[in-house]
Amino acid sequence: MPIANDQLFKDTPTIAVGEVTMHADDDFLQHREKLARVVLDEMYQFVGLLDVNGITLEINRAALEGAGVRLEDILGKPFWTAHWWATSMESQAMQRDMIRRAAAGEFVRCDVEIYGQAAGEKTIIVDYSLRPIRDRHGKVVFLLPEGRNITEKKRAEAEIARKNEELQRLLEQIRQLNQERIDFFANVSHELRTPLTLILGPLAAILASADNLTALQKRDLGVIQRNASTLTKHVNDLLDLAKFDAGKAALRYARVDLAQAVRQVAAHFDALAPQRALSFVVSTPDALLADADAEKFDRVVLNLLSNAFKFTPDGGRIRCSLALAGTGRLLLSIQDSGPGVTADMRAKIFERFRQGQGGTTRDFGGTGLGLAIAKEFVELHGGTIAVSQAPGGGALFQVEMPLSAPEGAYVRRIGAPAVHDDVGIENAVKELQGIEPEVEERGAPLDRPLVLVAEDNPEMRRFIAEVLGGLYRVVPVADGAEALARALAEPPDLVVMDLMMPKLGGDLLVDAMRLQPTLANVPVLVLSAMANEELRLKLLSELVQDYVTKPFSAPELRIRVRNLVTMKRAREALQKELASQNADLAQLTAQFIAGRQELQASHEALRKSESRWRAVYENSAVGIVLTDMDGIIIEANPAYQRMLGYAADEIRGISLMEITGESDRDTTRSHIGQLVSGAVREYHLQKCYRRKDGKTLWASASVSPVPGSDAMAPMLVGIVEDITERKRAEETLAQTQVELARVARVTTMGELAASIAHEVNQPLAAIVTNGHASLRWLAAQPPNVKEANDALQHVIRDANRASGVIARIRGFIRRCEPVRAEAHIGDVIADVVGLIQGEAGSLDIALTTEVAPDLPAVAVDRVQLQQVILNLLMNAVEALTQVTGRPRTVAVRAQRYSPDAIAVAVRDVGPGLDALHVSTIFDAFHTTKPTGMGMGLSISRSIVEAHGGRLWCVPNDGPGVTFWFTLPVAREERP
Numbered sequence: 016m017p018i019a020n021d022q023l024f025k026d027t028p029t030i031a032v033g034e035v036t037m038h039a040d041d042d043f044l045q046h047r048e049k050l051a052r053v054v055l056d057e058m059y060q061f062v063g064l065l066d067v068n069g070i071t072l073e074i075n076r077a078a079l080e081g082a083g084v085r086l087e088d089i090l091g092k093p094f095w096t097a098h099w100w101a102t103s104m105e106s107q108a109m110q111r112d113m114i115r116r117a118a119a120g121e122f123v124r125c126d127v128e129i130y131g132q133a134a135g136e137k138t139i140i141v142d143y144s145l146r147p148i149r150d151r152h153g154k155v156v157f158l159l160p161e162g163r164n165i166t167e168k169k170r171a172e173a174e175i176a177r178k179n180e181e182l183q184r185l186l187e188q189i190r191q192l193n194q195e196r197i198d199f200f201a202n203v204s205h206e207l208r209t210p211l212t213l214i215l216g217p218l219a220a221i222l223a224s225a226d227n228l229t230a231l232q233k234r235d236l237g238v239i240q241r242n243a244s245t246l247t248k249h250v251n252d253l254l255d256l257a258k259f260d261a262g263k264a265a266l267r268y269a270r271v272d273l274a275q276a277v278r279q280v281a282a283h284f285d286a287l288a289p290q291r292a293l294s295f296v297v298s299t300p301d302a303l304l305a306d307a308d309a310e311k312f313d314r315v316v317l318n319l320l321s322n323a324f325k326f327t328p329d330g331g332r333i334r335c336s337l338a339l340a341g342t343g344r345l346l347l348s349i350q351d352s353g354p355g356v357t358a359d360m361r362a363k364i365f366e367r368f369r370q371g372q373g374g375t376t377r378d379f380g381g382t383g384l385g386l387a388i389a390k391e392f393v394e395l396h397g398g399t400i401a402v403s404q405a406p407g408g409g410a411l412f413q414v415e416m417p418l419s420a421p422e423g424a425y426v427r428r429i430g431a432p433a434v435h436d437d438v439g440i441e442n443a444v445k446e447l448q449g450i451e452p453e454v455e456e457r458g459a460p461l462d463r464p465l466v467l468v469a470e471d472n473p474e475m476r477r478f479i480a481e482v483l484g485g486l487y488r489v490v491p492v493a494d495g496a497e498a499l500a501r502a503l504a505e506p507p508d509l510v511v512m513d514l515m516m517p518k519l520g521g522d523l524l525v526d527a528m529r530l531q532p533t534l535a536n537v538p539v540l541v542l543s544a545m546a547n548e549e550l551r552l553k554l555l556s557e558l559v560q561d562y563v564t565k566p567f568s569a570p571e572l573r574i575r576v577r578n579l580v581t582m583k584r585a586r587e588a589l590q591k592e593l594a595s596q597n598a599d600l601a602q603l604t605a606q607f608i609a610g611r612q613e614l615q616a617s618h619e620a621l622r623k624s625e626s627r628w629r630a631v632y633e634n635s636a637v638g639i640v641l642t643d644m645d646g647i648i649i650e651a652n653p654a655y656q657r658m659l660g661y662a663a664d665e666i667r668g669i670s671l672m673e674i675t676g677e678s679d680r681d682t683t684r685s686h687i688g689q690l691v692s693g694a695v696r697e698y699h700l701q702k703c704y705r706r707k708d709g710k711t712l713w714a715s716a717s718v719s720p721v722p723g724s725d726a727m728a729p730m731l732v733g734i735v736e737d738i739t740e741r742k743r744a745e746e747t748l749a750q751t752q753v754e755l756a757r758v759a760r761v762t763t764m765g766e767l768a769a770s771i772a773h774e775v776n777q778p779l780a781a782i783v784t785n786g787h788a789s790l791r792w793l794a795a796q797p798p799n800v801k802e803a804n805d806a807l808q809h810v811i812r813d814a815n816r817a818s819g820v821i822a823r824i825r826g827f828i829r830r831c832e833p834v835r836a837e838a839h840i841g842d843v844i845a846d847v848v849g850l851i852q853g854e855a856g857s858l859d860i861a862l863t864t865e866v867a868p869d870l871p872a873v874a875v876d877r878v879q880l881q882q883v884i885l886n887l888l889m890n891a892v893e894a895l896t897q898v899t900g901r902p903r904t905v906a907v908r909a910q911r912y913s914p915d916a917i918a919v920a921v922r923d924v925g926p927g928l929d930a931l932h933v934s935t936i937f938d939a940f941h942t943t944k945p946t947g948m949g950m951g952l953s954i955s956r957s958i959v960e961a962h963g964g965r966l967w968c969v970p971n972d973g974p975g976v977t978f979w980f981t982l983p984v985a986r987e988e989r990p
Contacts, residue, residue: 028040035049036049037049060075060161060162060163060164060637060717060734061075061078061081061131061143061160061163061164062074062075062077062078062159062160062161062635063075063078063094063160063161064157064158064159064160065094065114065157065158065159065160066156066158067118067155067157067158068093068114068118069093069094069111069114070091070092070094071089071090071091071092071093071094072090072157074089078099078131078162081130081134081135082097082098082099082129082130082134082135083098083130083133083134083135083136084097084098084135093111094110094114094160095107095108095110095111095114098130098135099129099130099131101130102128102129102130102138106127106129109125109127113125113145114145114158116145117145117146117147117155117158118147118155118158119155120147120149120155121147122145122147123144123145124142124143124144125144126140126141126142126143126165126169127140127141127143128140128141129141129143129162131162131164139164139166140164140165140166140169141163141164141165142162142163142165143160143161143162144160144161144162145158145159145160145161146158146161146634147159148634159634161635161637163734163736168715168741172741207246207250210782210783211243211246211247211250212247213783213786214239214243214782214786214810214814215240215243215244215247217786217787217789217790218236218239218240218243218786219240220790221236221789221790221793222237222240225793227793227797227798227800228793228800229800232800232804235807236807238474239807239810239811241474243814246814266307266308266311266395266396266420266424267308267310267427268306268307268420268424268425268426268427269306269307269308269309269426269427269428270304270305270426270427270428271304271305271306271307271309272302272303272304273304273305273307273312273337273345274299274300274301274302274303274337275302276309276313276316277297277316277335277337277347278297278299279313280313280316280317281295281297281316281320281335283444284324287324287444288324288333291324291329291330292329292330293324293327293329293330293333294331294332295332295333295334295335296332296333296334296335297334297335298334298335298336298337298338299336299337299338300337300338300339303337303339303345304418305345305416305417305419306417306418306419306424306426307396307416308392308395308396311392311395311396312392312396314388314389314392315347315389315392315393315400315414316335316347316349318385318386318388318389319347319349319389319412319414320333320335320349321385322351322385322386322410322412323335323349323351323353323410323412326351326353326354326410327351327352327353327409328353331351331352331353331409332351332352333349333350333351333352334348334349334350334351335347335348335349335350336348336349343417343418343419344416344417344418345415345416345417346413346414346415347413347414347415347416348411348412348413348414349411349412350405350409350410350411350412351405351409351410352405352407352408352409353409353410354409354410354517355404355405355408355409355410356402356404356410361401361402361403364386364402365386365389365390365400366387389414393414393416396416396417397416397417397421398415398417399414399415400413400414400415401413460488461488463486463487463488464487464488464507464509464580465487465490465505465508465509466483466487466488466489466490466508466510466511466576466580467490467492467498467501467502467507467509467510467511468480468483468489468491468492468511469492469493469494469495469497469510469511469512469516469521469524470491470493470512470513470516470542471493471494471513471515471516472513473493476491476493479511479542482569482572482573483511483572483573483576486573486577487508487509487576487580490507493516493517494516494517494518494519495512495516495517495519495520495523495524496517496518496519498510498512498516498519498524499519499524499527499528502528502534502537503531503533503534506533506534506537507537508537508538508580508583509537509539509540509576509579509580509583510524510528510538510539510540511540511542511576512524512525512539512540512541513541513542513543514541514543514550515543515544521541521543522554522558525554525558525559526558529558536583537583538559538560538561538579538580538582538583539558539559539560539561540559540560540561540562540575540576540579541554541559542563542565542567542572543562543563543564543565544564544565548836548838548877549834549836551564552837560579561575561579563575633652633653635652635654637654637735637736638651638652638654638655638658638714638733638734638735638737639651639652639655639733639734639735640655640732640733640735641721641731641732641733642671642730642731642733643728643730643731644687644690644691644720644728644729644730644731646670646671646672646683646684646687646731647668647669647670647671648666648668648669648670648671649667649730650667651663651666651667655735658704658706658712658714658735658737659674659704659706659707659712660706660707660708661707665707671683671687672684673705674704674705674706675702675703675705676702676703676704676705676711678703679702679703682700682702683702686698686700686718687718687731690718690719690720690731691720696719696720697717697718697720698717698718698719699715699716699718700715700716701713701714701715701738701742702716704735711739712737712739713737713738713739713741714735714736714738715736715738716733716734716735717733717734717735718731718733719731719732782810782814785806785807785810786810788802788803788806789803789806789807789810792806834876835874835875835876835962836876836877837872837873837985838872838873838874838875838877838880839870839873840866840870840873840909840919840982841866841870841909843877843880843881843884844864844866844884844907844909844919845864846881847881847884847885848862848864848907850885851885851888851892854892855892855905858892858895858903859903860892860895860904860905861902861903861904862888862904862905863904863905863906863907864907864908864909865906865909866908866909867909867910867911870909870910870911870917871917871985872984872985873917873962873984873985874962874983874986875962875982876958876962879958879962880958880962882955882958883955883958883959883966883980884907884921886951886952886954887921887955887978888921889951890951890952890978891905891921891922891925892905894923894925894926894975894976895923895924897925898924898925898926898974901924901974902924904923904924905921905922906920906921906923907919907920907922908920908922912981915984916981916982916983916984917981917982917984918979918980918982919979919980919981919982920977920978920979921977921978922971922975922976922978923975923976923977924971924973924974924975925974925975926974926975927970927975927976928968928970928976936952936968937952937953937956937966938953952966959980959981959982962982962983963982963983964980964981964982964983965980965981966978966979966980967979967980
């Protein structure tokens with residue numbers, strides 16, 4: 016029989032691979048046997064061949080090297096006497112028994128510890144199997160032993176089991192911490208209601224008796240009153256959410272005339288409708304008795320009517336109706352002629368913090384809580400709420416509820432009239448009254464720069480126009496679409512815009528501007544309440560020239576506008592030069608690509624090896640694949656085919672890159688390049704495969720080269736094991752760890768409750784003081800209007816401070832997925848120090864910071880980095896509570912650590928740590944506090960290491976200890 020692939024010996028009579036020498040005159044069987052020997056020797060896993068009595072016939076080279084034995088020392092000897100099984104007498108006896116069972120025709124498999132590493136000096140755990148090989152008549156003639164190193168897998172499984180047990184122990188603590196979070200929000204909301212009442216009460220008194228105030232002063236006081244009312248509404252919404260989360264949102268049923276309730280709530284809007292030329296119709300029966308919670312029903316009607324008035328244009332129509340809907344149910348309908356709700360948003364707008372918007376294009380303003388709360392209240396009553404397209408356009412909200420309370424519920428009978436929250440309703444209406452007629456364009460000489468102001472809030476739009484008026488020609492518009500039209504009609508020198516706007520969001524507006532030649536170089540200044548660092552950096556790097564977060568000061572706005580307008584001509588000249596260079600670069604890139612394609616086309620394809628081998632190869636329990644040095648599959652065994660769902664003829668010729676997940680392609684390509692170049696002899700990695708049916712398969716792959724010769728091209732052999740289930744378990748553990756880190760943040764905020772109260776109480780106390788001072792100045796004869804105005808400016812400033820504290824707290828403890836963006840370490844340290852400053856001051860602890868100038872940015876998840884710094888500072892503060900007789904100090908320092916990294920140090924002068932604690936303090940559940948969980952430093956180290964840095968501690972020369980951590984600088988910041 017001719018030898019397969021006789022081209023192998025065209026140039027040489029012999030081929031030597033390792034210890035195998037192939038001759039041109041070998042017969043077919045000798046040729047196949049030697050090819051099988053090559054495959055055996057180059058496989059990474061343990062593979063051998065025994066006779067039915069367990070006498071060793073063949074063992075591959077990897078198994079021999081692992082045990083430190085030679086083939087000639089074990090050939091013809093009982094397999095169980097080899098060094099692999101010398102770990103114990105039990106292992107040798109078990110191996111003899113397995114050979115007996117396999118010789119009887121049984122496939123035997125188990126996990127066992129053997130000598131198989133460091134030339135037989137170390138043991139490993141292998142997934143070991145013994146398979147009977149039968150002849151054509153079904154008689155067992157050989158035994159095939161195989162072993163896969165699963166030491167790391169076993170360790171990982173043990174670690175996962177340990178972690179799961181630890182997490183189970185934490186379950187009760189997590190539930191308790193969640194309850195503390197709910198209580199915290201409820202308490203903060205309650206505490207804010209008192210100072211807000213003290214703001215609104217004096218303001219109402221001033222406005223009621225301030226006959227001597229100018230129209231401008233009355234207008235500004237009205238702005239304060241409306242926005243304080245808005246803040247009160249938001250606080251009430253947060254309090255309601257806390258009750259829902261705590262399961263305390265119960266209904267107080269009473270027999271109520273809901274028709275009268277609808278009319279009473281709607282009556283508060285009667286004065287607003289004529290101001291805006293709205294047709295407002297209320298249709299109810301004379302009476303409609305039902306079992307309901309009157310206060311919560313009022314909130315539902317109020318939220319729906321507020322939305323209708325907010326989004327119905329002047330001259331539009333609003334209809335509110337209440338009627339019976341079948342047997343035992345009522346139907347409340349509120350219809351408007353506004354923009355309506357798109358089909359894809361009709362379910363989403365009832366979610367918490369969800370506004371009817373796409374990206375930054377706002378259709379429904381506010382916090383996104385009104386409709387969510389309405390839905391909760393309706394469902395508490397056993398009803399449903401839905402939105403659809405109204406006839407003739409607009410939105411139609413419909414609420415359907417039962418007329419009777421559930422069986423067994425306590426229902427108060429009709430007695431005193433139902434009490435309605437008139438103050439809350441009036442506050443909501445005052446918020447709507449803030450929508451004033453359009454701001455007039457600010458006149459200025461025609462030679463002044465033209466500034467286009469795009470802002471959907473009328474009062475903010477008027478404020479910006481007044482700040483810039485006189486210096487510039489100001490054109491105010493209310494939405495992004497109108498801004499684009501005005502800019503196209505007369506290109507401005509600067510666009511000042513909000514991000515969240517109707518019809519066309521700010522980022523989409525800038526995208527559209529950059530597509531227009533006349534607007535491509537117009538500078539843009541973003542004024543936004545969105546403290547989204549990732550979006551801010553993206554816009555600054557790609558589209559806009561400046562980004563200011565609200566609140567801002569009038570002088571700051573004037574300076575930024577002046578700078579942008581002044582630099583416009585220089586920037587246009589620079590952009591023109593860059594455009595020319597970009598054209599040259601594009602031409603150079605095209606030439607490079609063309610040259611590369613010609614080079615690739617000239618390469619001669621490698622010859623495909625037609626070597627075929629079967630015995631060991633076809634019966635292996637793991638996937639085996641042979642490829643050429645470019646990663647093109649030459650052959651794959653049945654196990655590999657089953658893993659990926661391909662037939663034998665389908666998988667040949669497929670590139671490893673095609674079946675490798677996109678995220679792993681660069682890594683796989685790099686490893687193959689290292690094998691080809693000889694930089695490494697083998698590589699092992701976990702990677703993602705894409706099956707033929709499109710599903711994902713995780714596998715552990717080991718790849719090594721098969722050396723070639725002048726007559727035979729080199730090959731790669733890969734051993735692949737399916738580890739999909741293990742990866743799923745690891746991902747579940749990772750998700751649980753992220754949630755545990757968030758719980759740790761909530762716990763820390765609970766510990767800082769006193770400091771937070773201090774931070775909020777300071778501006779609120781100042782608000783009360785300045786409010787009383789304003790009353791005294793206005794009551795003087797004659798009234799001192801200037802001093803009263805200054806005091807009210809202080810009220811505004813301090814109210815913004817309190818709002819900022821609450822915003823930082825919500826951002827720190829919100830539930831979200833980790834998101835990395837560029838940040839400056841000094842800003843992050845300042846945020847955390849602001850949270851803890853009050854707590855440190857109350858304990859007589861001096862907290863200092865030192866940030867080296869010109870530190871580069873780091874790419875981090877800002878909330879996670881805040882958590883690390885806050886954990887270290889809280890530990891330092893708690894350590895100093897034990898110190899007496901010397902100053903208590905904590906110092907935070909940020910400096911350059913290396914060209915590619917920065918370092919942050921937190922130093923205290925506390926009692927320090929002994930040597931035992933220094934080595935174990937970062938272990939999970941290790942704590943030196945009597946009530947601590949022992950997770951803070953463990954979580955902090957995990958966060959730092961996930962960012963590519965490290966966290967450690969060193970004792971000070973004097974008292975105390977210093978914790979250090981490093982972070983790599985952002986890639987574009989690296990030298």
